[in-house]
Amino acid sequence: MDASETDDESLIGEACHIVSESGPRGNSSLPPEQRDKYANLILLCRIHHKQFDDQTNTYTVQRLGEMKIAHEKWVRESLQEFDAAKQHDDELYAAYIEEWVKRADLDNWLAWSSYVLGSGQPQMSTVRDKEIEELRIWLFSRIWPKRYAELEAAFNNFRHVLHDFHKTFRQHAIKVGVKGEDLWTKKFYQIDDWDSPRCKQLARQFDFHVALVEDLMLELTRATNYICDWIRKFISPMFRLQEGLILAESGPYMDMTSLRHRLEYRDKERVLYPYPGLDQFKKIRKNRDFHFGEGISADDPEFRVGGDE
Numbered sequence: 001m002d003a004s005e006t007d008d009e010s011l012i013g014e015a016c017h018i019v020s021e022s023g024p025r026g027n028s029s030l031p032p033e034q035r036d037k038y039a040n041l042i043l044l045c046r047i048h049h050k051q052f053d054d055q056t057n058t059y060t061v062q063r064l065g066e067m068k069i070a071h072e073k074w075v076r077e078s079l080q081e082f083d084a085a086k087q088h089d090d091e092l093y094a095a096y097i098e099e100w101v102k103r104a105d106l107d108n109w110l111a112w113s114s115y116v117l118g119s120g121q122p123q124m125s126t127v128r129d130k131e132i133e134e135l136r137i138w139l140f141s142r143i144w145p146k147r148y149a150e151l152e153a154a155f156n157n158f159r160h161v162l163h164d165f166h167k168t169f170r171q172h173a174i175k176v177g178v179k180g181e182d183l184w185t186k187k188f189y190q191i192d193d194w195d196s197p198r199c200k201q202l203a204r205q206f207d208f209h210v211a212l213v214e215d216l217m218l219e220l221t222r223a224t225n226y227i228c229d230w231i232r233k234f235i236s237p238m239f240r241l242q243e244g245l246i247l248a249e250s251g252p253y254m255d256m257t258s259l260r261h262r263l264e265y266r267d268k269e270r271v272l273y274p275y276p277g278l279d280q281f282k283k284i285r286k287n288r289d290f291h292f293g294e295g296i297s298a299d300d301p302e303f304r305v306g307g308d309e
Helices: 046-054 061-078 086-104 106-116 126-140 151-171 197-234 278-287
Strands: 014-017 041-044 124-125 172-178 184-185 249-251 260-264
Touching: 014 046, 014 249, 041 046, 086 126, 086 151, 086 197, 106 124, 106 126, 106 197, 106 249, 124 126, 126 151, 126 184, 151 184, 151 197, 151 278, 184 197, 197 249, 197 278
Parallel strands: none
Antiparallel strands: 014 041, 124 184, 172 184, 249 260
């Protein structure tokens, strides 16, 4: 609805399922993972949304599909500024975005990232470990339309951070649990001669490694929010506005509290590729909005650990 003299415009359209998750038109052979895809969604006002869900014998899956096709055809033929090539590209981007949201598990980001950032010993499930590897390969193999350079660069930036985070985490990850279902960062400083210079050096290396894994997890969260920013600019202004920013959580700390972190690229960091690669990141991570470690190695005189609030 158009804006008035005193108010902004009102968004009354609702994205509705043709084949629903359950309830109206839920009895279908369409797999559950396909029910949130573009092909199964139709935009309706609230009145028709309610009517179509109440009168399912009249408004069948077939009829709603035909209505959607007819309306899309009308849009293409009626709008003078309709750009078929742009529409095709935008639909491809939208499909990639849907798949990325699922593979990156954005809805559970706070939960799984808290295991990486918790208790000073990064950990994740072997299932999540496999999903991260598959996500990295999936992103690497995408064929992009090359219409929105900033959005595509943001996805590539995310992929580079993901690669370095995953590779660094795996360096000292060992399987634990009855069936080896979890990966924990091994405390490799625990040797028999615990009071030796060697043990102290290993402890320093462990602290450096843990802080680097945690800082890469924070960077991955920034890279995720950066993608969301560009999606809202080019594809969907309402993308994840209801859910809000992707957050990360660290702790518990000595006082048994946890911290939630709002992580974004700021000001001069908001370039095509904010992540400069692992070696350079070790040098500049102390300048980010939050970090756990400083220094390029455990032997660096500037090396220190401890989050900055």
